Amino acid sequence: MAFPHRPDAPELPDFSMLKRLARDQLIYLLEQQHEVDKLYKVENKPALSSNEQLCFLVRPRIKNMRYIASLVNSDKLAGRTRKYKVIFSPQKFYACEMVLEEEGIYGDVSCDEWAFSLLPLDVDLLSMELPEFFRDYFLEGDQRWINTVAQALHLLSTLYGPFPNCYGIGRCAKMAYELWRNLEEEEDGETKGRRPEIGHIFLLDRDVDFVTALCSQVVYEGLVDDTFRIKCGSVDFGPEVTSSDKSLKVLLNAEDKVFNEIRNEHFSNVFGFLSQKARNLQAQYDRRRGMDIKQMKNFVSQELKGLKQEHRLLSLHIGACESIMKKKTKQDFQELIKTEHALLEGFNIRESTSYIEEHIDRQVSPIESLRLMCLLSITENGLIPKDYRSLKTQYLQSYGPEHLLTFSNLRRAGLLTEQAPGDTLTAVESKVSKLVTDKAAGKITDAFSSLAKRSNFRAISKKLNLIPRVDGEYDLKVPRDMAYVFSGAYVPLSCRIIEQVLERRSWQGLDEVVRLLNCSDFAFTDMTKEDKASSESLRLILVVFLGGCTFSEISALRFLGREKGYRFIFLTTAVTNSARLMEAMSEVKA
Amino acid sequence: MDCYTANWNPLGDSAFYRKYELYSMDWDLKEELRDCLVAAAPYGGPIALLRNPWRKEKAASMRPVLDIYSASGMPLASLLWKSGPVVSLGWSAEEELLCVQEDGAVLVYGLHGDFRRHFSMGNEVLQNRVLDARIFHTEFGSGVAILTGAHRFTLSANVGDLKLRRMPEVPGLQSAPSCWTALCQDRVAHILLAVGPDLYLLDHAACSAVTPPGLAPGVSSFLQMAVSFTYRHLALFTDTGYIWMGTASLKEKLCEFNCNIRAPPKQMVWCSRPRSKERAVVVAWERRLMVVGDAPESIQFVLDEDSYLVPELDGVRIFSRSTHEFLHEVPVASEEIFKIASMAPGALLLEAQKEYEKESQKADEYLREIQELGQLTQAVQQCIEAAGHEHQPDMQKSLLRAASFGKCFLDRFPPDSFVHMCQDLRVLNAVRDYHIGIPLTYSQYKQLTIQVLLDRLVLRRLYPLAIQICEYLRLPEVQGVSRILAHWACYKVQQKDVSDEDVARAINQKLGDTPGVSYSDIAARAYGCGRTELAIKLLEYEPRSGEQVPLLLKMKRSKLALSKAIESGDTDLVFTVLLHLKNELNRGDFFMTLRNQPMALSLYRQFCKHQELETLKDLYNQDDNHQELGSFHIRASYAAEERIEGRVAALQTAADAFYKAKNEFAAKATEDQMRLLRLQRRLEDELGGQFLDLSLHDTVTTLILGGHNKRAEQLARDFRIPDKRLWWLKLTALADLEDWEELEKFSKSKKSPIGYLPFVEICMKQHNKYEAKKYASRVGPEQKVKALLLVGDVAQAADVAIEHRNEAELSLVLSHCTGATDGATADKIQRARAQAQKK
Numbered sequence A: 001m002a003f004p005h006r007p008d009a010p011e012l013p014d015f016s017m018l019k020r021l022a023r024d025q026l027i028y029l030l031e032q033q034h035e036v037d038k039l040y041k042v043e044n045k046p047a048l049s050s051n052e053q054l055c056f057l058v059r060p061r062i063k064n065m066r067y068i069a070s071l072v073n074s075d076k077l078a079g080r081t082r083k084y085k086v087i088f089s090p091q092k093f094y095a096c097e098m099v100l101e102e103e104g105i106y107g108d109v110s111c112d113e114w115a116f117s118l119l120p121l122d123v124d125l126l127s128m129e130l131p132e133f134f135r136d137y138f139l140e141g142d143q144r145w146i147n148t149v150a151q152a153l154h155l156l157s158t159l160y161g162p163f164p165n166c167y168g169i170g171r172c173a174k175m176a177y178e179l180w181r182n183l184e185e186e187e188d189g190e191t192k193g194r195r196p197e198i199g200h201i202f203l204l205d206r207d208v209d210f211v212t213a214l215c216s217q218v219v220y221e222g223l224v225d226d227t228f229r230i231k232c233g234s235v236d237f238g239p240e241v242t243s244s245d246k247s248l249k250v251l252l253n254a255e256d257k258v259f260n261e262i263r264n265e266h267f268s269n270v271f272g273f274l275s276q277k278a279r280n281l282q283a284q285y286d287r288r289r290g291m292d293i294k295q296m297k298n299f300v301s302q303e304l305k306g307l308k309q310e311h312r313l314l315s316l317h318i319g320a321c322e323s324i325m326k327k328k329t330k331q332d333f334q335e336l337i338k339t340e341h342a343l344l345e346g347f348n349i350r351e352s353t354s355y356i357e358e359h360i361d362r363q364v365s366p367i368e369s370l371r372l373m374c375l376l377s378i379t380e381n382g383l384i385p386k387d388y389r390s391l392k393t394q395y396l397q398s399y400g401p402e403h404l405l406t407f408s409n410l411r412r413a414g415l416l417t418e419q420a421p422g423d424t425l426t427a428v429e430s431k432v433s434k435l436v437t438d439k440a441a442g443k444i445t446d447a448f449s450s451l452a453k454r455s456n457f458r459a460i461s462k463k464l465n466l467i468p469r470v471d472g473e474y475d476l477k478v479p480r481d482m483a484y485v486f487s488g489a490y491v492p493l494s495c496r497i498i499e500q501v502l503e504r505r506s507w508q509g510l511d512e513v514v515r516l517l518n519c520s521d522f523a524f525t526d527m528t529k530e531d532k533a534s535s536e537s538l539r540l541i542l543v544v545f546l547g548g549c550t551f552s553e554i555s556a557l558r559f560l561g562r563e564k565g566y567r568f569i570f571l572t573t574a575v576t577n578s579a580r581l582m583e584a585m586s587e588v589k590a
Numbered sequence B: 001m002d003c004y005t006a007n008w009n010p011l012g013d014s015a016f017y018r019k020y021e022l023y024s025m026d027w028d029l030k031e032e033l034r035d036c037l038v039a040a041a042p043y044g045g046p047i048a049l050l051r052n053p054w055r056k057e058k059a060a061s062m063r064p065v066l067d068i069y070s071a072s073g074m075p076l077a078s079l080l081w082k083s084g085p086v087v088s089l090g091w092s093a094e095e096e097l098l099c100v101q102e103d104g105a106v107l108v109y110g111l112h113g114d115f116r117r118h119f120s121m122g123n124e125v126l127q128n129r130v131l132d133a134r135i136f137h138t139e140f141g142s143g144v145a146i147l148t149g150a151h152r153f154t155l156s157a158n159v160g161d162l163k164l165r166r167m168p169e170v171p172g173l174q175s176a177p178s179c180w181t182a183l184c185q186d187r188v189a190h191i192l193l194a195v196g197p198d199l200y201l202l203d204h205a206a207c208s209a210v211t212p213p214g215l216a217p218g219v220s221s222f223l224q225m226a227v228s229f230t231y232r233h234l235a236l237f238t239d240t241g242y243i244w245m246g247t248a249s250l251k252e253k254l255c256e257f258n259c260n261i262r263a264p265p266k267q268m269v270w271c272s273r274p275r276s277k278e279r280a281v282v283v284a285w286e287r288r289l290m291v292v293g294d295a296p297e298s299i300q301f302v303l304d305e306d307s308y309l310v311p312e313l314d315g316v317r318i319f320s321r322s323t324h325e326f327l328h329e330v331p332v333a334s335e336e337i338f339k340i341a342s343m344a345p346g347a348l349l350l351e352a353q354k355e356y357e358k359e360s361q362k363a364d365e366y367l368r369e370i371q372e373l374g375q376l377t378q379a380v381q382q383c384i385e386a387a388g389h390e391h392q393p394d395m396q397k398s399l400l401r402a403a404s405f406g407k408c409f410l411d412r413f414p415p416d417s418f419v420h421m422c423q424d425l426r427v428l429n430a431v432r433d434y435h436i437g438i439p440l441t442y443s444q445y446k447q448l449t450i451q452v453l454l455d456r457l458v459l460r461r462l463y464p465l466a467i468q469i470c471e472y473l474r475l476p477e478v479q480g481v482s483r484i485l486a487h488w489a490c491y492k493v494q495q496k497d498v499s500d501e502d503v504a505r506a507i508n509q510k511l512g513d514t515p516g517v518s519y520s521d522i523a524a525r526a527y528g529c530g531r532t533e534l535a536i537k538l539l540e541y542e543p544r545s546g547e548q549v550p551l552l553l554k555m556k557r558s559k560l561a562l563s564k565a566i567e568s569g570d571t572d573l574v575f576t577v578l579l580h581l582k583n584e585l586n587r588g589d590f591f592m593t594l595r596n597q598p599m600a601l602s603l604y605r606q607f608c609k610h611q612e613l614e615t616l617k618d619l620y621n622q623d624d625n626h627q628e629l630g631s632f633h634i635r636a637s638y639a640a641e642e643r644i645e646g647r648v649a650a651l652q653t654a655a656d657a658f659y660k661a662k663n664e665f666a667a668k669a670t671e672d673q674m675r676l677l678r679l680q681r682r683l684e685d686e687l688g689g690q691f692l693d694l695s696l697h698d699t700v701t702t703l704i705l706g707g708h709n710k711r712a713e714q715l716a717r718d719f720r721i722p723d724k725r726l727w728w729l730k731l732t733a734l735a736d737l738e739d740w741e742e743l744e745k746f747s748k749s750k751k752s753p754i755g756y757l758p759f760v761e762i763c764m765k766q767h768n769k770y771e772a773k774k775y776a777s778r779v780g781p782e783q784k785v786k787a788l789l790l791v792g793d794v795a796q797a798a799d800v801a802i803e804h805r806n807e808a809e810l811s812l813v814l815s816h817c818t819g820a821t822d823g824a825t826a827d828k829i830q831r832a833r834a835q836a837q838k839k
Helices: A017-034 A061-076 A096-103 A132-139 A146-158 A172-186 A208-212 A218-227 A258-261 A266-288 A293-328 A330-347 A349-361 A366-379 A384-401 A403-413 A420-435 A458-461 A482-486 A493-502 A511-516 A551-565 A578-585 B123-126 B331-340 B345-357 B362-373 B377-387 B393-407 B416-432 B442-448 B449-460 B462-474 B479-490 B502-510 B519-528 B532-539 B545-556 B560-570 B571-584 B587-595 B598-611 B613-622 B626-639 B642-661 B664-687 B696-705 B709-718 B723-737 B740-747 B757-764 B770-778 B781-789 B794-804 B807-816 B823-838
Strands: A053-058 A081-089 A109-112 A119-122 A125-127 A165-169 A199-204 A234-237 A248-251 A523-527 A540-546 A567-572 B010-011 B015-024 B035-039 B045-051 B064-067 B075-081 B086-091 B098-100 B104-111 B115-120 B130-138 B142-147 B153-155 B179-186 B189-197 B197-203 B206-209 B222-227 B233-238 B243-248 B253-258 B267-270 B279-283 B290-292 B301-302 B307-312 B315-320 B323-329
Touching: A017 A146, A017 A403, A053 A061, A061 A096, A061 A523, A061 B179, A061 B598, A109 B323, A109 B331, A119 A493, A119 B362, A132 A146, A132 A403, A132 A578, A146 A172, A146 A567, A146 B571, A165 A551, A165 B015, A172 A199, A199 A493, A208 A482, A208 A493, A208 A551, A208 A578, A208 B130, A208 B560, A218 A234, A218 A258, A218 A293, A218 A551, A218 B035, A248 B331, A258 A266, A258 A293, A258 A420, A258 A511, A266 A293, A293 B179, A293 B794, A330 A349, A330 A366, A349 A366, A349 A384, A349 B723, A366 A384, A366 A403, A366 B015, A384 A403, A384 B449, A384 B642, A384 B696, A384 B740, A403 A567, A403 A578, A403 B626, A403 B664, A458 A493, A458 B279, A458 B723, A458 B740, A482 A493, A482 B519, A493 A540, A493 B598, A523 B115, A540 A551, A551 B757, B010 B479, B035 B086, B045 B086, B064 B807, B098 B130, B098 B142, B104 B519, B115 B442, B123 B142, B130 B179, B130 B479, B153 B189, B153 B323, B179 B222, B179 B449, B189 B222, B222 B267, B233 B267, B243 B279, B243 B290, B253 B290, B267 B307, B279 B307, B307 B560, B307 B757, B315 B532, B323 B723, B345 B362, B345 B377, B345 B393, B377 B393, B377 B416, B416 B462, B416 B613, B442 B449, B449 B462, B479 B502, B479 B519, B502 B519, B502 B532, B519 B532, B519 B545, B532 B545, B545 B560, B560 B598, B571 B587, B571 B696, B587 B598, B642 B664, B664 B696, B696 B709, B696 B723, B723 B740, B723 B757, B740 B770, B757 B770, B757 B781, B770 B781, B794 B807, B794 B823, B807 B823
Parallel strands: A053 A081, A081 A109, A125 A567, A165 A199, A199 A540, A540 A567, B086 B130
Antiparallel strands: A119 A125, A165 A523, A234 A248, B010 B015, B015 B323, B035 B045, B045 B064, B064 B075, B086 B098, B098 B104, B104 B115, B130 B142, B142 B153, B179 B189, B189 B197, B197 B206, B222 B233, B233 B243, B243 B253, B267 B279, B279 B290, B290 B301, B307 B315, B315 B323
8 A cells, every 4th residue: 555666766865874873972971971870851850869970961951950950959958969960962052051150050060962963763754853943943033953953964964965956945944054054164075075865955944834734634644643642753552552451652663564554644544454454464374274384384483473563563553543533533523624624725714713612612622722723823814803802712711811821922923813904014014025135134033023924825825736626536545646645635835845846946936935935035045066966866855844844744745755756854853743833832830 | 526525524433423514694793602692492493692691781782682593694683682681591492582580580582572471480589699590491391490599499391381390409509500401301300410529410309419420530520511402311521621421310321531621611512313323422612612422532623713502403503603504423324325435335326326427337337236236225215315414405416316216226116205305305405595594404304393394484474485385295274374374364463554454355365265264363363462453354254153253252342243143043152142241231231232133132031031030021121022021920920929919910010011012902811810810719718629720611610510500600791701602611511510400401591502412412422312312302403413313313313314305414324324223224315315316
């Protein structure tokens, strides 16, 4: 069922090198440098260890620093002296040292860095595991991680050769790209003359396409992520899936043969596939009947293990499927999907609005309600003032008044806004365009510019033909286009942009779309003249998502790759989904 | 050829010493050398002369004058000495001139007479005066040792990292020692001094008397002592005219010599070559120069003029008013080739080549002779090596030509040594030129390394030559050309008579984007010379904005630094500048600066959010950002305050702020929240239980669940809960309570604004089919099918659907038909469908 790649599809680069690199470095730091023998999770509670030395491996966040400071200070009060080491990953920030200093423990701790920024989650997926990137950059306007991204790109280009063709869209993409270029220039000579392994790189800001990330996912991998939450490429299947009383941690990647075949499939096909597979498996087991001793010996020594393994995986995924079906095939879910599709297509807005209202009134789920509101806002260029007020009021009544802050966050990030009356809008727009023509403005992020950023989803959707015209049923078994990841209702905007740009090898002819995305100054192409790249490498494309990407987008691009003979490699700050986006924006009581 | 060895003087059986002229001095000295304090740096270094050092007159014309010359006598600097009386001069390893004054102050000058810094040899000296001083070289750098008026020694082994060490007292020392020297052994500096017939060794712990082994009897005092360049050997000159030569450890005697001259020599220095077995000492009197070694006879020279000896690694330089000469032991390779009637392979090869040039067949004979002995390789090597030791380019060339000639007859002779020798000689000849005046020998050059030689050229501001050498030797840019250009630029910015623009332009033109050149370093130098504007101009050329920031901060251009930091995209850098600004500016100005830099502002806000909440508030206040201020207070009402009054007060402030921000919605919502909080408090007091911090919805639900229906109604009215919500809420709560009676009553209280399908759904969720069915009958026609399906009445659902003739409903029902039980129904639907199609 999983469609094979075209025979001429390029080989993926070997990312296990990255893993080895990071692991060796960490082992060196922990064992050689700091003699660590036991690991604990950093939690906001007193450390129980009675060791003479504590070593913290943390993200460079002020919160973590305060935790460490409180620990050290309480030790001091208790009259205990220990050695403290802090290892920052991926890098140390000056602000953190400042906090340590202000808390009066700078002299007590020694600091180190573990420059680990790229985790290969799968053969084609690299994650920086920086979920905080999204909130830090798109809400707080904090650019600290952009440098980290640039350094990660630099690492990739030193390992896998230069990228001859670069495209990007979004303010952050442009900044990261420029910083990375600077890094390359400073250390030139290293990558020069190397044959490029990866022919194209495409950088994309998450805020270019919020819509796709906000939709409910219906391809298997996305659905598993939405339902069970995939963490660092593995998922905890609870007792309802494992059909035992234990939870099981399962690694989800291309190694898992069963999963690899269904991960990109629309959920409606998965169950059928799994049962077919089960039947095949049974048939293979059955073969042993009528075997003679020699054949049996062969079977046991060679095939049985593989079959058992497959059996185990199969039963796990069937369990997961059942569990998902239980949750998702109810009427509620159908209604939800229907509403989402209506929003994407832009009809029956009234009906959808009252559906959302009912959703809120019934306290279905704070995150889900919020997601629907955002989806409505983005697809409609903001809510009309009446709805904006009433939905917010309902929401506060249902889920608590502290979400007033959540709404203020969402507004700032441009996720949930109020339709502005026509004239002020043009005023804002002219002001913005003045801002961006100013040369310096390209580099300065105005945290509030997103305020003025309007979504023009409807027009873009029309321009890029995001809603496929379908005559009759969309056959999800034999997908025709990337829309299959959303049951044939919608082609993910981000993926469509990538497809279009790759086709043209530039942004040419997409001016209108770029303008509608409010990215006129942040869409760029950069090609090196000398074309040393082999035709094989030119069909290898690295897509960088700044602010996270969803499994649906990954599936869609994998599909596109198979269609066109490309191979896509994904680099994301973190794998995300609608719930994670909304949680990042929510203010919860401490 | 015969005359070539004319200046060779044999010493004993095995060694020759030769003296040849390096330069005829260009310097036009008016005084005799003996009237000056003289210091010459090793490795062909510069010569410093302090004229009239001992005059005390105040008259300007008679003041001491400090002159610095290159080794060829080219003047480098001249300055009037205005400081105190000088006891001793000496050059450091970095070619800085150290002038030790009588009061213990040491003044440090550059090669061009520029004052660098000064330090003191201790307070004790102020009273006692410095009697004598020595500057010596150690592996750490350059050291200074002084002898004070109290006959105590103080030394510092490294003037770069000054640590004064006062040496222990010498017992019974009443007068100044007759001679003394600083010794370096095992990385520790010692002092060796002679008092009468006794020798004492001072280390920092103790003073011990030492006796040289095998010293001839009858010595009543030592007049002179000399330590070799490498501190390995020591020579002592006694009042009997006897010279003892041995190891510096005083454990072994090498040889002795009696010269029968009792007059104290002016200077005595070692003259030996590294890895040579020969030991010789050069002793100089007024008019006589003597080379003595392990031989009964010495070599004698007559000195026409007052001369000064400079010990070198592989020989001795001797300069006077008119000439500058070099005296050394003839190296083995040269000796082999040039010795009269030598049959060494090198000598034969040289001869062969000469015959070859004369087109004589003798060339072949010579060559055959060498080849027969199988010594051609050796011959070539000898010629190459000997070329290195020759001073005259003509002789270098003829030796190299011989080597190259010999090479032709060898199959596999690695070319490196030949090529490198040619290159090295070219460099050496270039720096030996009298304009440059660095008379390095090949061995010295190899010891010094090309890097140091380049440094020295840079120090002499000979940038073009240095660059040419780099290019000629093809040194990597970062080590070579760029480094020199950077030095040049640093020198350029010190030219005060050139305008900022011109300097900046000139520098940029020359340097361009040369890799490895740091404009910020050059700018730092410009700033060091007080040229802030120039520094800023230069920083503009710095491609890495990260490099610009620290200097801009230092120059107090913090705002410029801030924008550069932001350009760099490095948040750490931005943060550094921010904290700098925070301390530098007053709060108001600081905030104003932030206001114009949104990126910095958001960064600082992030920091404040965790570390300085009050500052955050001030920031918002300053900007009149009432919206954020409101949010701030809301957050405070959850986080900071425990007491309800405090929370309400915080919310009130927030509401006020929202009003100011013209955000009426938020203001109203906040006010509602205040009301709710107060009410929840009252509920808790009156009813008990947990109400605080529940949402409005949950509060009402909790009331209903607790059976306080009246209160719930009241609350709903007070807060104008919409009917739809209230119905959902009540429905869910009552079903949870399984209070079916009350639910039914409620359903009949008026027409449901949410219809009756939800009733069916909720009842089914509680698995109460009986109740659900009740409501299913009341569901409106458009949802009837759904309701019936929910309660599981497929048959009736089918009927209704058929009645509605609704295709969608029909398929919905069909999808609910399961196998055997609903077979009949399914058939029925299929029939109805078929019928509908017929129509």
